[in-house]
Amino acid sequence: MRRRRYLAAGLGFGGMELAGSTLYSSTSVSARQDTDQTAESELITFTDAGSTVTDEFELEDGVTIVESSHDGDSNFIVDLVPATGDRAELLVNAIGAYTGATGLIAAEGQYLLDIDADGNWEIEIQQPQATDDDAESLPATLAGDTPDWAGPFQFDGLGEARGVHEGQGNFIVEILPQEASVFGLTFPELVFNEIDQFEGETTFSLDGIGYVIVDAAGPWEVELLSH
Structure with missing residues (x-):
């Protein structure tokens, strides 16, 4: 079950109809790639x-x-x-x-x-432990139809996220930071917390390496951009 990193092939969102809105086209997302992280922990x-x-x-x-x-x-x-x-x-x-x-x-x-x-x-x-060389820079486009994860990515402060979900149920997107905060505590950065079909944009803020976690009940797509 080792996976998984989705890498954006471009920035544009295409047009697949979703109950009156637009699902970002999967043509902007390259095939899933199996990757061996140089600092990955044992499974x-x-x-x-x-x-x-x-x-x-x-x-x-x-x-x-x-x-x-x-x-x-x-x-x-x-x-x-x-x-x-x-x-x-x-x-x-x-x-x-x-x-x-x-x-x-x-x-x-x-x-x-x-x-x-x-x-x-x-x-x-x-428990992955990536280096700066392992982490992908933004922008990145992620897509799937089940709960999933992607990373590592390098974040640099304020960012923008665009998301679409066409399922009936939770659509929750978080970024898990690899490093603890200045006070020695580590908390996820919540990006989206929605129910059922959704299309929208929001901002997030994170510095350093992070991993994206998506809880979804149907086809979804997320684009992460540096602001």
Whole structure:
């Protein structure tokens, strides 16, 4: 399941009709490219079937990417549970077959996964640590039809985002910064938080390397621009 970086082939948005609005054409997005990050952490992989609690594993502070797949017909719910007993983080809440990704900023410590599933599943966890040479500069155009991630990208302060979503459900776009803030804390930069079909623009602000996380319920496209 290693993936994934979408690279813009151009800046223009084309015209695919979306319920009275315009879905940005995928012709402006090149094919998905598999990339080997020079500073990528080892993958943590779990593969099984049915409801399972995994063995404990260790995470470091920082960006954490989780990719999952499931071929069952019923619930597929994945919780990231700290071994300390602190509140779990819901990673996936889907029904039926699923392929997607999410991300979070983890705190250092021991964790386990609590999986509710009725089919075969696979989960892959990585904590990328990119260098400036690894990161792509803006502009970038991203597209997909499931929850996904992309990066690393180099951000330089104020930026502009344009987004389209044609699904029925959440459309949430965040940027996870690789480095902690000046106070030693790290928080995602929320770009979009919408429900159902959406088309619009907004601004965001981030300095340094970051990873884009998209939670979507249907075809989506996002363009990120330096201001």
